[in-house]
Structures are given as C-alpha cells and as structure tokens.
Amino acid sequence: MARFIKKSKHEIGISPDELLFRGEQKIDNVLLRIIDFDANNLEENAMATVNEVLKYQEKDTVTWFNVDGIHNTSIMQEIAKGFNLDPLIMADVMNTQSRPMIQEYDNCIYISIKMLRHDEETNLIQVENLSLILTKTVLITFQERKGDVFEPVRGRIRKQKKRIRNSGTDYLAFALLDIVIDNYIYIISEFGEKIETLEENLLLEPKQSVIEDINNYKRELNFLRKNIKPAKEMILNLSKMESDLIEYSTDVHFRELQDNINQANESSDSYREILSDQLNIYHTTISSKLNDIMKFLTIFSVIFIPLTFIAGIYGTNFDVVPELHYEYSYFIMWFVMLSVAIGMLFYFKKRKWF
Amino acid sequence: MARFIKKSKHEIGISPDELLFRGEQKIDNVLLRIIDFDANNLEENAMATVNEVLKYQEKDTVTWFNVDGIHNTSIMQEIAKGFNLDPLIMADVMNTQSRPMIQEYDNCIYISIKMLRHDEETNLIQVENLSLILTKTVLITFQERKGDVFEPVRGRIRKQKKRIRNSGTDYLAFALLDIVIDNYIYIISEFGEKIETLEENLLLEPKQSVIEDINNYKRELNFLRKNIKPAKEMILNLSKMESDLIEYSTDVHFRELQDNINQANESSDSYREILSDQLNIYHTTISSKLNDIMKFLTIFSVIFIPLTFIAGIYGTNFDVVPELHYEYSYFIMWFVMLSVAIGMLFYFKKRKWF
Amino acid sequence: MARFIKKSKHEIGISPDELLFRGEQKIDNVLLRIIDFDANNLEENAMATVNEVLKYQEKDTVTWFNVDGIHNTSIMQEIAKGFNLDPLIMADVMNTQSRPMIQEYDNCIYISIKMLRHDEETNLIQVENLSLILTKTVLITFQERKGDVFEPVRGRIRKQKKRIRNSGTDYLAFALLDIVIDNYIYIISEFGEKIETLEENLLLEPKQSVIEDINNYKRELNFLRKNIKPAKEMILNLSKMESDLIEYSTDVHFRELQDNINQANESSDSYREILSDQLNIYHTTISSKLNDIMKFLTIFSVIFIPLTFIAGIYGTNFDVVPELHYEYSYFIMWFVMLSVAIGMLFYFKKRKWF
Amino acid sequence: MARFIKKSKHEIGISPDELLFRGEQKIDNVLLRIIDFDANNLEENAMATVNEVLKYQEKDTVTWFNVDGIHNTSIMQEIAKGFNLDPLIMADVMNTQSRPMIQEYDNCIYISIKMLRHDEETNLIQVENLSLILTKTVLITFQERKGDVFEPVRGRIRKQKKRIRNSGTDYLAFALLDIVIDNYIYIISEFGEKIETLEENLLLEPKQSVIEDINNYKRELNFLRKNIKPAKEMILNLSKMESDLIEYSTDVHFRELQDNINQANESSDSYREILSDQLNIYHTTISSKLNDIMKFLTIFSVIFIPLTFIAGIYGTNFDVVPELHYEYSYFIMWFVMLSVAIGMLFYFKKRKWF
C-alpha cells in the first residue's frame, strides 16, 4: 500500500551486511547479460552463471554486466565473491527501499538511483531501483525487472565511432545515469503537457473530474520529487568524489548531468506551483458560478415575495375589505404588482446586484 | 499535559550538575543487565548492584551495560563514580526532557536520542529517552522502562559469526542507534499506510471522522518530526566528531545511519504534504456536495414560486376577476403553470445550472 | 502602544555614545546590590553609592554587582567612569529597545538579552531588558525593575560546595543567561499546556471565544519568537568569541545553553503550527455545523413548498374546478401531499443528502 | 505608475558609463552646500559652482559636500572631473532606480541607499535615492530633493566636543547611514502603532475600511521591505570591505548599524505576519457574524413554513372539509400552530442550533 515508504517489522535491526531481499519480486529468473567492448571489438552475450562473467574482470576491455532480478540471494553472493565486493553492497542492492546514494569502497563505487516510469493505465508513476557497481574494468548494473530504457546506450555502443567505445566504465555509468535522468525530464514534460492542457478546460468547463486530475497530478509530482531530490544530492556527492575510478567528474558531460537533474527539479517545482494555482482557479470559477446562480435565484424569489403577499391579502375572507368591491380592483392589483416588480428590478440594477 | 515541552517552575535555575529526575517514573525498580562478549565468549547476566558491573571495565571484551529506570539518584551516583563520569552526564541522563544531543568528554561520549513507539490504543506516539555512554570497553545505555526494541541486536550478538562480535563498543552503539532510527521509519511507514488508505475513503465517503483522523495524523507527525529533527543534527555532529572512541564514523554502516535518518525526515515531510492535500480534497468534496444540494433545492423552490403566486392570484376574492368565470380557466391555469415550470427548467438547463 | 518596535522622532540621529534613557521607567530609585564571593567567603550587601562598589574591582573574588533601574543618567556615568567602560556600553544599557546582542570591548564583554514574563492578568508577555557587563572580577547586571528570577542562582552561591563558588564571573554570567532561557522554556511550556487543552474544547464546543484565545496565543508566540530569535544568534556569537574573559564557551554547560535556546525556538515553532492547525479545525467544525443546519432547514422547506402549492391550487376561486366537488377530494389531497413529502424524503435519502 | 520597478525602453542597452538622469526630477536648481570641519574649526557654506568646492579636497579637514538635485548632467561631469571620479559612479548617482549597493574604487567608495519617508497625506511611502562618495578628505552626498533628515548630524557637528568632530569622513558617512536606517525603524514603528491599534477595532467593529487599511499596510510594508533588504546586504558588504578609507567597520558603532538594519528587517517581518493574522481575524469575524444572521433568519422562516401550510390547507374550497364546520376549529388551528412552532423551537434548541 504505502508507496512513499515501506518498512515491515521484521526488517528492523537485522545486520546491515545480511543479504535479504526487501521489495516485491518482479521477475521469475535472474537474467545475466554482458556487453564487452573496446574501440575495435564488441561482444554481446547472455550468461548462464556468474562464473562465466568473472573472466571479463581480467580483460582490459570495458564490460557492462547487467543483472535483471535481485531477489536471488545465492547469485548475489556469487557476484559479491567473484568480484570481491563488500557484503554491504549486496545488502544494499537487494533493498529496493534504499535511498538513492553513492558510496565509495576500496575497489569500487556503489551508486543507486530510482528509475521512474509513468504507467499510462493506472496513471501512477512506477519506481524501480537501479544499482550500479563501478569497478575498473566492469560496470555491474542491477535492475528489478527485465526490459529497460538503456537501448539507446546499447545502440551507441554498437556504433564503432562513438566516444563511448573509447571511454571507460565511468563514462558508461554516466551514460546510463544520463538516460535515467532524461527519463525524469520526459515524465515531467508529459505531465506538463497534461497540466497545461488542463488549464484550458478549467476555464471552459470546471468539472469535478478536473479536480481529481489535479489532485492526482499533485500526488504523483510529490512522489516524483521524493525520488528525484535525493538523486540530485547523490549527483552532487559524485562530483565531489576524488576517486581513481572516475575521470569524468570535472567533465562537461558530467556538468550536463547536473544541469539535467537541476532542470528536472526546477520543472517539477514549477508544475507544483501551477497545479496549486489551478486549484485556486477551479475554486474561484466554481464559487463564482455558484454565486451567480444563487444571486439570480434569490433575486427571483425576492421579487415574488411581495406579490404573493398582496395576493394573500385579497384572499382573506374579512366581511369588510373595501378594495374587493371596486370594479377595476383586480386590474389595479395587477398594475400594482407589476410596478412593485419593476421597481425592485430597477433598485437591484442600480445597486449593481445583477 | 503538554507533550511538546514541559518545564515546571522548580526546575528553573538549578545547577546543571545537580542530579534531579525530571519526567514521569515508568518502572518501579531499576534493572541492571550486562552482555559481555568478544569474538569467542559471551556472557549475559542480570546484576544486583552497580559494583558487580565495574569489573567489566577492566576486561578487554565489549560490555553492554543496560540500565532500565533512571529515577534512582543513588544508583546514578554509583554509576558516575564507578565509571568516573562527569556529574553533568548523569544530570542529563535523568532529564527526560533534554534534546537529542551528543557530547564529547575526556573519557567517554554521551549520546541521547528519543525512542518512539506508536501506541495503537490511544493512537498517540509515545516517547522514551535513550541515553548512551560510550567508553572504550563498556557501552552504558539508560532506558526509562523495561522492554525495548533491541532484541535483534542481542540476537546478532548471540550468533558467533556476526561482525558485531568482532567490533568494539562504537559499532554496538551504532547498531542500537540504527534500530532506533529504523523504528522511526517503521512508525512513519505505518502512518503512511493509514494515510494512503484514507485517501480512498476520502473520495468515496467524506465523513467528519475522516477529518479528525487527518488532524490526528498531522499532530502526531508534528510530534514525530519534533523528535526526529534534532536526531538528524545529532547524527551529523557524530559524523564530524574526531574521537579515539569512534572508529566507524567514516564507515559505510555509519553512512547508512545518515541515509536512514534522512529518509525518515523526508518521508515525514512527504506525508505532511499529503495530509494537507487530503484536507483540501476533503473540503473541496464536502463543499462541492453541499453546493449540489443547495443548487438543486434552490432551483426546486424557485420553480414553485411563480406557480404559487399564480394560484394566489386566483384565490383573491375580488368581485370582478373575469378569468374566474370562463369554463376552462382552471385547466388553462394548470397549462400556464406547466409551461412556466418547463420554461424555467429549459432556461436553467441552457445556462448549465444543473 | 507599539509593542514590537518603538522609535520616537527625537531619538533619530542622536550620537550613539550619548546617554539617553529610552523606554518606560519601571522603578523609582536605583538599587545597587553586590554579592561578593570566593570558594570560602561570601558577602551580600546593598550599596548606597557606586563608589562603595568600586573597591571590589581590585579584589580577586568574584563580585556580582546588580543594578535595578536604568533611567538615572548620572549613576550610569559614575559606573562607566568607575569601571572604565566605553560610554557606548552605557548608552546601550539605557536603551530598552536594543536587540539582544553581544559586543567585545578591550576590558569587558557586553551582553544584552530580553527577560520575558507572562502576565497572567493581561495574558500578555512582559519584556524586560537585562544587560550584563562581564569584567575579570566583577559582573555588572542591569535590570529595569526590582525583583527578578535569579533567586536560584543566589541560592547556589550561598551553598558553599557548589561549582559556582569555585568559578569566575563568566560562569556566573552563564548561570544567569541559563535562567533567562529556562524561563523562555517555562513560558512556552505554560502556553503549550493551554494550547493543548484548547484542542479538546475545540472539538466539543467550538465557541467564538476559542478563536480569540487562539489569536491571542498566536500574537504572543510571535512576540516571544521575535525576542528569542536574536538571543539564539547572540549565544552563537558568544560561542565563537575568543576572549580571555570567557573560559567556558567550549564547555558542556555552555552547550546546554545552546541546546536550551534551540529547544525554546523549536517548541515555539511547533506550537505555532499547532495553533494554525487548530484554527483550521475550528473553521472546519464551525462550517460543517452550519452546513448541517442549512441542509436540514433547506430540505425541510423544500418539502413544504409543493404541499403549499397544492393547497394554493384548491384555494382558487374558479367557477369550474371539478376536483373540489368530489366527496373525498379533501382526503385525497392529504394523501397526495403525504405521498409527495414521503417521496421527496426517500429521494433525498437515496442521494445521501441527509 | 510602477513603484516597484521602472525601466523604459530607451534605457535598455545604453553604455553603463553614459550620464543619463533616470527618474523624476524633484528640484529645479541644483544646490551645493559644504560643511568643513576639524576638531577646532567649522565652516558651513552654500557654493555657487563646483569649482569653489574643489579646494577643500586638499585640506586636511573633513568636508561634507552635499548636492541636492541630480538631474544636471554638466554639474555631474564637473564633479566627476574635479574629484577624479570614475564616470561609472556618476552614471549610478543619476540612476534613481539603482539597487542599494556599495562599490570600491581606487580613490573612493561609492555607497547608495534608499531614504524612505512616510507621506501622511497619500499614506504612501516615498523613496528618495541617497548616494555617498567617500574619499579621504571629502564626503560627497547626493540627494534628489532639498530638505533632508540629517539635521541631527549637523547639530552634532556644530557642537565642538562630539566624537564626530575628531573623526574622519568614514565616521561621518556612518552617522548619515545610521540616520537613514533609524528612519526605517521610525517608519516601521509608526506603522506598527497603527497596525496594533487596528487590531482592537477589528474585534469591535469589522468594517470594510479596515480591510482596505490592512491591504494598504501590507503593500507599503512590501515596498519598504523591498528597499530595506538590499540595504542589509550592502551593510554586510561594507563590513567585509578592506579599504584604507574605512577605519570603523570593526567598530562598535558599525555593529550598531548592523543591529539596526537587522531590527528593521525583523520588525517588518513581524508586522507582516501580524497583518496576515489580522486578515484572518477579520474574515473569521465577518463570516461568523454572517453565519449568525443567516442561521437566525433561516430558523425564523422555517418555523413559519408549516404554519403557512396549515393555513393554506383550510383556505381550500373543497365542498367537503369536515374540520371547517366544527365550532372551535379556528381556535384549534391556532393551538396546533403554536404547538408546532414551540416544538420546532425546542428541537432546534436541543440540537444547539441557536
């Protein structure tokens, strides 16, 4: 249920280096894939076991080792052992609830970030944890499910002349982070389009459904912001890290990463304000419309009140009501009623009541 | 009464190193327990007097000395004397109103933090002060009542191979702080689940009880935040402390502590915003529903007003009312009334009033 | 009138070292009192003239020289001359409108802070300026009126074994500041109790008087915050000051001062938020109650409208109204009316209008 | 029109060192006045031309050269040339729209600040630009109109013993800035008095005019804050400036300048919050009063509705209405009506509706 934070009782107090999958399993079998390349050679392969992957560690080439599915503790232990990783890292990889973060170890850098996807059907933002372990020659990535957004990077790797073919694992990691953040911006821009369209409808036809849309967008933007904010912090820490493993943190590409995450943050803030304004516009429009109706109806009733009163007077059965017996009384009554009605209309008009 | 801050007149101006219990006594007798361990040996024992504990000071093993009950001044003085502690520390331990803090002394580090517990019955968050005194070989902890949340740590100590068995008092302290903060997150996630469930009810059936729930959650989140915020500050100061007693502050475990306290803070902020939004949704739904009713009723009355007026006209007793004497007048009146009613309905429909 | 800031035209542009009493005189005659002590000796005395006090300057003992009443320019000049103080200090002492501050001079440190007192009668917070001049052997304090909150410190001085008897003027100054800040917390906790009590009444019986209480508390909390905030800043500057006169600023006692002022600030912020929430609860409760009434009344009227119309129809005096002449018409009318009323009630019930 | 910011199309892109008067001319002829003094001598004079002033540059005395009127480009150029000033300075002096700022040049320091004046008639705050050019021996000040608030400083200069007579141009500049900021506080305290008086009226008689007052005060406080905020920043930069021309920036007088500008800022913030609270009180009072009226009137009408209905029933002209022919029917009707009315009143009372 709780999308914003989840913690079950039995997760409290377990040792931080104990491997325990926390989250919802989204794939049946763990898939292992590698892409191994240098400027001239390229190899793409699915692997059956972790052992087959280990040899790439020794090669000078850049190897991208992608793992889909993070629930299998024994595979995780094999990876940790094979790549000589601190057991803490694997514990973090398996915890889908962890905050986006970056941690430096002796032989690697651990990065985790949230991948966001807008599910058109439920209109909810789906979140998936992405973990990257950056070593000198291998970049290990962990995803919760099969299918990802990294196809453009694979495309760039497949084309021989691209810079990515001449760069190390750090550049590859940046390229992946860049896509993740680009997707943030894409989701926000999708939201943005809907929100800006909403505004036009808002003035034409303020319906209850509009307000539900606004509230949905607000909640989803909140959810988005909660996942993007720590990513910004993480990117900042990445830029301050002085590690042999990262060459590019002073680089222009890296600054673009920062610019993008900033833009994502600022735009989501802008849309938040716009949504708040729209709520106000909605309420103003609705209440102004209601006011118009109530004013009309009240004025309408008020005009009939004295008329009905007059009719009531001459419906009384007193023995002596002199007016009843003049021949033109009935017509005079109509005339008086009309005069009263018109007089009141004039008075209301003069006071600018309608 | 005042949950957020308490200060009675007689507490003003007493010497800061005077031992005075400030708070509500939650246990009858003070309980002393020790767990003493190194990589190979483990001893768990309840102690009758402070004197029995003192010998562990000299041993190279890690000793966790837990005290349940902080109201007994003489025991406090024995501990202070036995462990050679600054009297100020004991004064702070006995003050349940103190802010979470960390203070460095020559021979120890004093840490205090709030343990929170959600009382299902009253729906209130209960707060208990936890004080830790970290010395080279002994970690002294003070709790206000018996029964705690540290069982998982004891479990880890009892298993021989865990890292905790090979580490010092500082790692033990971190493990305890970690559980305290994990409990913050657990409470927030429990709240979160209720809050997110609330949202569904909100749209289906906006009842007065919902608003009371929202206000309760808001108040409890406020209370929680007030206790968590200074803890974040305290953890930050802990990370900046350069002390021989703490080896792990640059460690990954420690960074997890920081990440967790940040996540607790951010999530409570998110839920605050969600609650505010829910309040708005509630008000909008309620007022939109009322508007619908009032509009319907007003339109309904307005339609009858001219009809009743017409009936009134022909209830007058004038001698000369020509219409009264035509044979079909009564039926014509009905026809006119129907026309007026339908005409008005059309007009209102055209102006989109219902 | 203006409690938050006062400045009269003639105060603009006068030389900053000109002695001019700014404020309201709260005492007739200036009272001079000294307490002189070291670890073994203690002397308490009222002094008639400033001259009598000056000799204590030379003694190695700690002397607390307290002045009640700050309106007498000539006494101020005597003190300035006798203790060789910068004339600016005295100008500041005499200005009750000055902001809490700390200023370092060659031979002394000048500290000013606001003492707050909650006046039960008017329900207003009264403010009094406290100035401290810290020299090596004498601490001079200036208060606006007789009677203060420092009795506990005097009590501690009178008891021979207390730390205060073995410490210098700086420790004495800290003890005084500590009491002032403890009083802030005390006032806030008093407010807190009232505010939390208010909440219960709020739901039971939302009266207009409650809202006046809330607004009063808000205004007084505002006033309090305005006086506490600069004190926090002042304490921070005190901690950064590197002066021979202050030994204790790195001390645990001093850190308690900071913790206390922080707690005062945070608690007043918490109560501010609670008050805002209470205002919202009040408005919600009131408007929900009014809605209930209006809904009931409107539904009630609406049910009678068609009934009255029917009665009106058969009150018309047309020659030909066939229904009038059937024997059971009158009873049929009653039956129809009842059916209409019950039908409408069912309809409203079905739409969940009441 | 636009008081908060003004920029006309032709001002865009002109060279920053081009002399162009931007603003509204407030004086016909430029007035040149000097006050020249040292500890023993004093000369006050009006000058006809800039040339006459230049000789004071060479003298060791302190010269205050005041210029009223900044629209005359040729005089400005003479001054720039005579005192060897960067043309940029003069361009800034002539731009009344510039932000309060401080700029260091080789031979002088340029300071600009806004002088504020509360115009009682229009109830608006009038703003006038003050520019100060601080050189070793001459302080040049530029004002937009004749007549200023600096008379107290002139008074202090005229009295021989004052510190100002023994100090340099920097002290004189501080004295002028001090008066400008004192005037900020004076204006705020004037506003404050009115605002605090408003509060009493608010509860007694909430009139529409009150809300206009509140909105006026809000707008003027906004305007004030916009002009004060950059001044605070400017004073801060002044304190960080390391220049031979300023001796006093570490001085107590200078710290008072900072305290005053802070107090001005904080007080205007406090009053802003008070005004917001007052708006809320106003709305609450108004709406609570309206609710009372509407409730009374609705209850009143509702009581008559069934009564009128009963009367209507017995106004029908059915041939057979048995009740009509009992002798006491009319009186029974009255009795039933009374019972219904009283019953309803009891019911409403029981539900606490009035």
Added chain:
Amino acid sequence: MARFIKKSKHEIGISPDELLFRGEQKIDNVLLRIIDFDANNLEENAMATVNEVLKYQEKDTVTWFNVDGIHNTSIMQEIAKGFNLDPLIMADVMNTQSRPMIQEYDNCIYISIKMLRHDEETNLIQVENLSLILTKTVLITFQERKGDVFEPVRGRIRKQKKRIRNSGTDYLAFALLDIVIDNYIYIISEFGEKIETLEENLLLEPKQSVIEDINNYKRELNFLRKNIKPAKEMILNLSKMESDLIEYSTDVHFRELQDNINQANESSDSYREILSDQLNIYHTTISSKLNDIMKFLTIFSVIFIPLTFIAGIYGTNFDVVPELHYEYSYFIMWFVMLSVAIGMLFYFKKRKWF
C-alpha cells in the same frame, strides 16, 4: 504545448555530442553577420559562408560573429571545425531546451541564456535561446530568429569613442548579457505597471476578467522566474571563473550585471506577492459584496414571511372565525402587519444586521 519543459521520447539517451536540433525552427535560412572592430576601424558585413568568417580569427581586432538560425547541422559543424570547438558546444547550442549555463573549455567559454520578449498579442512571454561562444578574438552568438534587441550595442560600437571599441570580446559579451538582463527588467516593469493599475480596478469593479488577468500574470511571472533564476546562478558562476578570456569579472560593469539580475529576481518576487494579495482582495471584495446582497434579500424575505402567514390565516374558510366579522378587522390586520414589519426592522437594526 508544454512551455515549461519539453522532452520527446526520441531525444532520450542520444549521445551528448551528437548534433541534433531540438526545438521549433523559427527562421528559414541561416544568416551570418560579422562586425569587426578595433579602436580605429569598423567593418560590418553579411557573410554567405562560414569559411569567409574564419579569417577574422587571426586578426587582432574584436569580431562579433552573429548567427541567426540554429537548425542547420552542417553549418554548425563547419563553425565547430573552423573555430576548433568541442562538438559538445554545438550540441548545446542546438538544444533550445537547455538551461542557462556557463562552461569553460580550453580555448573558449560557452554561455547560454534565455532572451525573453513579451508578446502583446497573446499576452505570453516568448522565449528565445541565446548562446555565446567567447574566444580570444571572436565572439560568436547564436540566435533562433532574425531580429534582436542588440541594436543599442551596435550603436555603441559604431560610435568611435565608446569604451566598447577599446575593449575585448569579454566586454562585448558583457554588453550583450547586460541588454538581455535589462530586457528582463523591462518586461517585469511592464508587468508591474499593469499589475499596479489592476489594483485600482480591483476595488472599483471586481469583475471575473480581473481574476483571469491576475492568473495570467501569475503564470507568466512563474514562467519568467523559471528562466531568470538559472541566469542568476550562471552570472554567479561567471564571476567565480578564473579564465584568461575574462578580464572584467572583478570589474564594476560586471557587478552591475549582478545587481541587475538580482533586481530582476527581487522585483518578480515582489510582484508575485502583490498578485497573491490582489487575489485575496478580489475574493474579499466579491464575497463581501455577495454577503451584502444575500443579507439584504434574506432580511427582506423574512419580513414578509409573518405577514403572508397572517393573510393566510384569514384566508381560511372555517365557519367560525370571529375576527372576520368585525367591521375594522381588515384595517386592523394592515395595522398589525405594519407593526410587525417595523418591529422586525428595528430589531435587525438594533443587532446591527444591516
């Protein structure tokens, strides 16, 4: 549609140095223009090809090479090659969605900023990307469309004696940035004038159109702020840059740039607050007006209710209604009705209901 952020799916994950035009094409053919000058010579020319421009690189003169139209990839590549620019720069130039930024390269500095223009017709702010590439002898500027706001700078270049003729490319770049920021201020001041005019109308005649204006201004100010804020950050980074290419960042002209961008930010903030206040005033005025009407109408109806009831009583057809047969009953009824009406008016007046 989405004005605040745009990202299409196919833009995700492409290599950062790939040249791809992102945005809306606003010009058919790319225009190349140069202005080449030193203190004595001046040449202005339109160029047909990039090749013709390259020779100016070698000359010692300052060359401003302006490119209108950024959609042509091959021209971009020629420029990158001819001026030996990093391909990343050109990718950024062609991305109209990029955030204002500054990036230092070995042989140049890349600056991008948004040019804003208020379109009177649509009442929307139009945004155009301006990119500057600053090399030692050539300043290359890229604009999205023909026609710009830099005419005043060209004017200053054409006049021989201006400082710009004696300065380098950095001063020219500053002059251009200065105009861009001046235009921000101009737009804000235009808005400001309209907003301040609005306020007067607001009180005289609160119409629905006013609220639409306010909401439009709010949205446009939001849009403006989103584009100005990063520019402020960019200027700040510019001031911290230590590059051989920039001589003037410590200069007074540069500080004016900072002052202007600050003023733009502060003024837009001020107007934001004013707009929020205006919304409040509008709502208050509207609701206070509606309250007046409703109060009047309700009081009016309430007065007739008992009168109509009385008439109803004497319209009943009971056999025995004694009052009906007194000769003056009818007139007495009128008298009673009048008394009731006047009595109620008095009562309402006394309770200050109108």
